[in-house]
Amino acid sequence: xxxxxxxxxxxxxxxxxxxxxxxxRKREAVRAARDHSLExxxxxxxxxxxxxxGGGKSPHTLRTYKNGLKLWLRxxxxxAV
Numbered sequence: 560x561x562x563x564x565x566x567x568x569x570x571x572x573x574x575x576x577x578x579x580x581x582x583x584r585k586r587e588a589v590r591a592a593r594d595h596s597l598e599x600x601x602x603x604x605x606x607x608x609x610x611x612x613g614g615g616k617s618p619h620t621l622r623t624y625k626n627g628l629k630l631w632l633r634x635x636x637x638x639a640v
Contacts, residue, residue: 578606595632601625 578584584603591599604624608616616624634640 574602575606575609578603578610592635595636597629597632600628600632604628 578587584606587599588603590596591603605621
């Protein structure tokens with residue numbers, strides 16, 4: 560019996576699946592903002608760009624967006640938002 564390794568080929572939209580329902584996105588965005596959850600907010604941001612922007616953003620643009628999100632969360636924490 561010979562075993563072969565097969566390269567995993569993920570569906571380009573597989574990480575977007577949890578965010579397909581608009582009500583789920585809204586509910587989880589509010590919860591993540593309340594909890595200052597960078598991980599969840601970033602996942603939502605990536606899903607939004609994949610679903611509505613074609614997902615073709617440069618790494619520099621994505622880093623800039625993520626840094627902006629971090630700054631926004633820091634601001635919210637200082638302002639008790």
